[in-house]
Amino acid sequence: MAAVRVLLVGAGGMGRAHLRNLLALRDVEIAGIVDPSSAAIATTKHISGAVESTPEFSSLKAALEAVQADAAVIVTPHAEHFEQGQMCLQRGLHVLMEKPFVAGSVNARALIEMAQQAGRHLAVSYQRRLQGPYVYLKTLIESGELGEIRYATAYQAQSWLESQRGTWRQNRELSCGGQLNDSGSHLVDVMLWLIGRQPKSVFAHTDNRGTEVDIDSALTIRFEHDVICTLNVVGSASIQWWEDVAIHGSKGTALYRNGELLVAKGVHSELRPVAAEDLPVTTNPDENFIDLILGRISAPAATAESGYQVARLTEAAWESSEQQRWIAF
Template sequence: MEKVRFLVIGVGGMGREHVRRLLQVPEAEIVGLADPSEASIDQVKQRFPELVNVAVYTDYREAIAQANADAAIIVSPHSMHFEQGIACLDGGLHVLMEKPFVDGSENAERLIAHAASVNKHLAVAYQRHLIGPYIYIHDLIRGGELGTINYICAYQAQSWLKGTTGTWRQNPALSCGGQLNDSGSHLLDVVLWVTGLEPESVTAVIDNRGSQVDIDSAVTIRFVGGAIATFNVVGSSSIGWHEDVSIHGDKGTVLFRNNQIFVAKEGQREIVEVTDELPASSDPNRDFVDLVLGRVSEAAAPSSCGLRIARVTEAAWKSAANGSQLIRL
């Protein structure tokens, strides 16, 4: 195989971002676009004139059968991911799934098992696994520079409540959850990835702020080995975006401040900004092409990451619904 032929299922805002990335990968070819929205199809073709002759489908099942694709990228509303994922795998396609993977951990387990049974690749588009600053932090921690991790404080603020009003993201039947299940999913995932810690228990306080889905979440995780993490996911913020992650080990500290990194290694009492050249960044689409072509043995964010975050998110919702009860994983 010299090129990977892609079917893109869902070409709304995030779908168009996946299209943009794929068009930058020489070994990728888009052979089909599936979306029931004529407006979304028109927008993606207007933005990317090179797709003018690409086949269009209103039914993803028809697309799977007719597009002659090798792989699919699923960027539809979250509740549709599981059904579409199964159909793509049954149709002989490798699958790259937008976060937060599928609806619930049970479906995640079923989808992972099904992908294994048909010998197809299945990955999640958690892009932070491929972004330079986070790769730097991952390597710093995994290299033992900070020693044993004791405490993590992760904070994300976004005007998510206002920005998603009137969209499917605040409809639980389609979104399967709110900010914690959406942008907050990335925050949970990247902390678990860079630290390699295994969650043991979860407690949470959540406020929907008048919406049908979670908006503001305060989540505490106790990890195997004793480390503690607090996740502060603020969807009612007035600001567009801000993200901080502080990680403290018994030998050092690393602070991520909106793409700036500060480190204090063993013996240093003051943090110092990292000005070294950071690892090169990539994206989930390029990484998935490399996976399908056999250039890498595992996706940067394998499907197991989606399952892990589904379990943590479910535990947070359950804890909050039961008066911040401790939920063991």
């Protein structure tokens, strides 16, 4: 394959972020841009002269009928992911789906099976799995240097309540959930990935803060091998962004503090920062997806199965919050 012909489905802010990533790759050709808003497409095309003459479409159906494409990057409101993923797979396209994959674990499983039957790649855009500090942390855990993982905690704060007020992200019909299902989805995924154990049960409390969807969430998760995890997603914060992760093992501790990584190896040892030059190189889901299609790697950083697992845990958290009890997996 000389170049992977990619259909960009969704020309909003995140669509433009994906486009920038794709345009930086020499093995990619943008086959078309899809969005019901011509203004959004016009803004997106201003990114680069390379897409000035790229065909544009107001519907995915029209695009699939008009252009030849090898893959699709879907960056649309969450409620549209499942149908759009089906359409692309039926046309033989590989699919990279923005988080949180599709609405619900039942749809997630159905789309995974469709991709398997079609023999096409299906991946989720969980970029933390490709960021240097998190890759370092994952390698550190798997090496056994922290010993047996006993406790993990994650915290994410964002002014999501105000920044997304009035947008589709706080419309339950389009978003299929609130902050836990949106930015918080990244945090759920990275903790499942880092811990590497099967969740056994979850207890959660959520607060909608007067909206249609959850804004603030506090989860306690019990994993196999007696690993305890707490996960806090604060959408009503006044700050733009903060993210923390802590991993405590029998032989050491690792703390991620909003971009900085500190590690203590050994009992009673001091925390020391990990130098930037010692971190793995950060890449992105688009580059990872193209490498997958071209056979340079055998599996994506975040498989569709990981999207299914995030959906299962999120659903269990919502059920727990509604019933105020532990929900078993």
